[in-house]
Amino acid sequence: MKRLVALLFALALAGATQAQDGPAAEAEAAARMLEEATRALDDASAARDRVKALTQTVRAYEAGLQAMREGLRRAAVRQQALERDLAAREEEIAQLLGVLQSMSHTPAPVTMLHPTGPVGAARSGMILADVTPGLNARVVKLRAKLDDLVVLRALQDSAANRLEDGLRGAQAARAALSQAIADRTDLPRRFTEDPVKTALLIASTESLDGFASGLSQIAADPTGAPGPAAELAKGSLPLPVQGRLLRGAGEADAAGIKRPGILVAAPPRALVTAPAAATLRYRGPLLDYGDVAILEPRSGLLIVLAGMETTFGETGEVLPAGSPVGLMGGLEPDDDGIVPARLQDPGSDWTQTLYIEVRQDNTPVDPAQWFRTDKDD
Template sequence: MKPRSVLILLTLAATLLAAAPWLRVPLALAQPGAPPPSVPLPPPVPNRSGIDTDALKADVKGSEEAQRQLRADLEAAKGDRGRLNQMLLDTAARTRAVEQQLIDVEGRIAQLDRSAADLGTSLGKRRGVLAQVLAALMRMGREPPPAILMRPDDALDAVRSAILLGALLPELRVEAETLASDLSELSRVRTELASARDSLTSLRTALDEDSRRLAVLVGERQKRQAEEHPLASADKAQAESVAKATGDVHDLVTRLESEVGPSARAADAAQAVTRPQEPGRPNLTALKDPARLTPAIAFPQAKGLLPLPVAGVTLRNFGAADGVGGTEKGITIATRAGAPVSAPADGWVVYAGPFRSYGQLLIINAGGGYHILVAGMERITVELGQFVLAGEPVGVMGGLSRTVANTVQRGPGGSGASAQNGSTSPVTATGQPQLYVEFRKDGLSIDPTPWWAATDSQKVRG
């Protein structure tokens, strides 16, 4: 074999060993008849499961400081509705952002885990090949030409072995380069996994803190709401009775806004502020006022401005086939368990409670004949007649999904065949919380897509 070939092989050996420094092939490999040892795969990133008392103390101290700051903020916001609302909006927006980052990081970790598993399986199946390649390369490094693999006793055997080795050289080189590439990729994946898991821990800590803050702020808001605008138990019972006796959402809204006191007053307030759409770009100054008690702008002019009500991944879009011969009337978003849900737009709550297969259903009158339906939550945190701002927390997701897209009634005004017999498709559990959002204009479902504000993190899964 030519010295150039040996040089190539030695270079490959160095590359392979550099890619996997944890691999060590015993010298016995160079001896004839020695069995190839088991070659270990790259070690996984160590699991730091030990208790870090310093970190725990720092977390406790940070939490205590956050609670003190929150109490001070609430004290400063006494009697100041705008200030409390601003704290709610800021905390809810920050929580949504962290939730979305968590979703992205968790998705990335799942991909990396799959990649690491595939690479580990592939390398595991080639342990023997890996040992043989390393053994051959190391033997040739120790026995330069005219050394040969079979140690022949005569020149003819030496020539034959050299010819055989020359024929195997290209294949050996390809195998060595492939192994080096796979081992290097596995090392990179595991390093990235460690970094992603560190980010995950940090994000979860931030989310826990914001969630606690949000819960306290929502509790304070509802306490003030009950003091300033108490909801009579009779009104709440009447709304629930109407919901039980009604077969579809269109009829539900019509009856609520004509028969139930708080809902009727909310509808009157929405009607009173309804105004024609102004030409040109809307004046967004009113959006900066967290103390407002009416919508900042007309709903048709809010296109491209409304935040998605929850962080997550859009599973189904408006107009897509629903699997039962119809089309989706809204959008469905997969969320994390316990994720906070915010109002998509300014408006008045005309219903908040259970309804048919929707589960917990929130209906907001946004004025101008527009209504927003939000369903799939475990708990709703606002009351009938309450005015809410776009981005203000109104509910909390549970830990089990409710697939409500197929419960939407079809036909003009929601009075198609399904509505006539009062039947709806059953709720299905998939193990992941899902939020359903639908926009309606004069009782008819409309595409909400033009209203959503564009975000870099928004993803759609078909």
């Protein structure tokens, strides 16, 4: 019996010796993603195309931070479930430990005696032999749950520094990207913006529809660089931002207003990129849409991206596919070692919205015909 109780305490009180599969493994993988993004940021300064390298770096940070938060959410949910289960069984576990501990203090010669003699001793030994495997199984399950708790708590403690470093790295990458775009001079231009015509158009328009239609009146310079290739496969364009579809074309919002574009939920400070090679027809604030970028992948086709806090580039530039167009607004979560309650909701940090409208020959069409909206990007 002493050996059994010693086994119980050894198993129940042992430290975590195994890494938990699931949330812990995901968090470790996310940490490696952030480390790789940090190395990419260091290498980007020497890259031939700094804008492209830094764009990939910012995307890598976004993916790593998202994966880290998702791992922490799952870890927090798992920890709560374990704590509730152990709390519900607290009395049962305490009774089991108390009985076994009291039996362990009984001198060994006494445990070999039985009031009815050798036959009773033999019978009690057989009963104990039958009970021991069941107790061992319960001890193993208890040890596994305690180990899980130790791993999950250690994970959340260690994640604080990793998240903080990742957030600093992402901010540095965005700042470097903004500077690289400002320094870029090698992009071809189809035309140079006429600020007077643009200002008059903004002043005279009362809707996004009217402004987009009016852009056709600001003709591109026929002597400028050729436009991007016109080959576009419908339904194959990636979403311009790492996000998920929030509302489809023609669906009413909370105020009952219907718009011909789609609405994509995205994390704060998420990078917005050109889904295809396109001419930048307009960038800047417009009405109540925030900063807007209007791209022209080919003649007669416009992609309107509205709701950003910052936009990049110069009107008239021909942007390669995947080029930075802007950044979403908002503040990134100030994460610490204790997972906030909001992190347990998978959608709680997707607080920004990007409005995407596609216009063909001045007529709005469903963006779902052009973009891959059936999964997160």
